[in-house]
Amino acid sequence: MRPKDETKREAILQSAMVLINTYGLAHTSISKIAKEAGVSPATIYIYFANKEDLLTTLYVEVRREMAGAILDSIDESLEVVDAFRLLWENLLAYYLAYPDHFVFAEQFHNAPIVDSVDPAEVDTHFEPYVRLIERGQTQGQLKNIPANLINAFVFYPLTELAKHHVKEGTPMEDDELEAAFDCAWDAIRA
Template sequence: MRPKDESKREAILNSAMVLINTYGLAHTSMSKIAREAGVSPATIYIYFENKDHLLITLYVEVKREMSRAILDSLDDDLEIRDAFRLMWENLYAYYLAYPDHFVFAEQFCNAPIVDAVEKEDAEGFFAPFTHLIERGQDAGVLKPVSLDLLLAFAFHPLTQLAKQHVKEGTAMDDEGLEAAFSCAWDAVAIS
């Protein structure tokens, strides 16, 4: 027997992402994914149980890669502000480097299908953020408010900015990034 072809699995996942970003979840069919990936529709079902599983797998893997990218060069010895800044830059760099991942994740997580993602899979993504924020609060550097609140101010505006930049094909320069980070830091840090 032939071994499973890992490149096929990835072609399927990537084709799904590209089509979803281009035409939307609503107009991306299994046949189209298969055609784009250069396989038979039936082949998809060797790698994924059904369409929902395929989409959820794609989301979870994208989120996992995002999570990994953010942690790059991160170190517990860094000052809170520097660590925060590094994650912020990592995230923005990731958004620019893999806009597909990012655009897909935003579409997916705003659709009801996201509720089918297992909780542990979903929340793993936020762990590095959470950890940093708790560290910052313990050190008396970050405001003593709820985690959700800090998360919303620390990283969500960046996502919003990246969304616009990806759509317009623009990007922030160092100065813009510096200004943006300042806003974020002012929002969450004790002045």
């Protein structure tokens, strides 16, 4: 049977994310999530098979949303550098709108539990990004290096910057964003 109340499901996921960001995976229990979401602990088991399922589902959905927000406006007609630039700005806009998503994704990504997520489930959504890199390399605009290296100089530095500003509660200034993009682009351009 299909669950009735979609808002309840969302409340559970959202509460889990907030608690995990605030107190950590280790101190976030089902009953606390239930209380925060305003439902019974038992209700959570109607929407998710168990705690791990809840957490990994949350991670996959967050990653999917992030990928969509960042990549949806990227298309093959754009110059590679402009595509990267757009991607960069999308990422920034997203982090401003949903800082929680970044913080959660980073925590989860660095915990062993991430291994219980099928990488394909996440990777699929980043497919346009992979194609962008391939195009940049074929066209000679990007260094001819493994994709994960490109990754390491595009996503992680910005993610790190974003996290830093979220934590400090300070906004990211335009010129810092500009400088950061220059660094990233210098790092990977041919």
